[in-house]
Amino acid sequence: MKRLTSSGAVLLLLLLQIVFVSSAAKSDETRVSADRHKRQIEVGATFVFNPETGKSEPKPGTSPTTEDPYQYMADVHCRSGGSDTPDKGCLTLNCPPNTPGGEEGTPVIWRQAPKSITNPVWTDYPAISGPTCLYDPQPENVLANIAARILNDFRQLPINPGTLEAQPFPHTLKGGPTNFYTTASTQTFDLTILGQTVHLTATPTNYTYTFGDSTTLGPTPTTGYPIPQTEWLTSQTRTSHSYTETGNYPATATTNFTGTYSVNNGPPLPINGTLNLTTPPITIHVWKTERALVADTCQQNPNSWGCPSTEDK
Structure with missing residues (x-):
């Protein structure tokens, strides 16, 4: 193994200094x-x-x-x-x-x-x-830009319209009250818009019930509510409906949502516009009632009048 001469050692030292200075200059650049x-x-x-x-x-x-x-x-x-x-x-x-x-x-x-x-x-x-x-004034401009687009962002949110419920269901009686109510609820979302953290709240405000027989109820602020089974055929609620003809009817509820939003945990601001969402339809089967005297129960005689096995006869 060869030893470095004094001139070689000096040359190596100079090269190391050049590399160190170059690296330091590059580091200062960034x-x-x-x-x-x-x-x-x-x-x-x-x-x-x-x-x-x-x-x-x-x-x-x-x-x-x-x-x-x-x-x-x-x-x-x-x-x-x-x-x-x-x-x-x-x-x-x-x-x-x-x-x-x-x-x-x-x-x-x-x-x-x-x-x-x-x-x-x-x-x-x-x-x-x-x-x-x-x-x-850039923050104010950002707020103005968010305000200009917030309604469109609001209408693109995956807001759940809830469901329409009926009592009794799926069968009800002609001329009897059928109680309807909806399960729409307030929902919140956290978004990033134009680099800002935006908290958005969608609130159900009004409801329109479409009963499937060319009649509607609303818009109304009433969501309706469930009632005990013992009251299904006797209680009339603010969202009840009576069908006048037998048949199968697709019923829906359309909820009108209003919204507010806040930017970077600021105060809630109203969204200038609303969103209407409709529940999936449910089919109401409306039957009529008939009375007759029978000698046997359906267990004793499945073919007796009014028993399930005779419905299509």
Whole structure:
């Protein structure tokens, strides 16, 4: 094994220094500044992020051929002061106007996520520790954009219309009361819209009963309710219906849902519009009653009048 000469050792040392300096320079190129008070924070080598405006722009003097791969969200959840508040500093941070006569800023915590992922998991922006002040009107624009599309999002939700129930069922008597009621209920959904966390509530408000014999009831705020079996043929409820002819009738209930939504745990806001959903139909078999004197029970004589074996005779 050959030993290094003094000149060879010097050359090797120089090469190691060059590699170390090159690696350090490359690391500095992609390092993100961790000073939350800076107005511009470097993102990689070609973009800067301004936490006061929420905008990521090309670094001055560069001509990037691609866009910033990250998207950013100003989380105003810290204003709620709940037990899950991410940073208590949000509750005490003051954001005075940064220009004479200007508007006060909004305490926010910045989140980031890759643009390439749909409904991503938002993580704390690594360059800013704790809350900072946002002075750009962008949050109001985001709220306005959500308000403009929230009705369409509301109508795309998998809201359950419930079911229509009848008593007695599936057979009822001509001229007798048939009690109807629906099982529609309030439902909640958590969505991500335009990078914001949106909590949406769908509430049943009015109901329209279609009995299948060309008659309807409603819209009415009455959902109806079940009654004891002993009252099926005698009790008339607000949602009961009496069929005047025998036959088979498809009955449904259509529920009118109203909605509210809140953005980032903000106050609930009304959705300007409603959604109508109809239950699957149920078939009501309407029979008539007849009286006759018989000598035997159906157990004694299955072919006796009125027994099941003679229904089609």
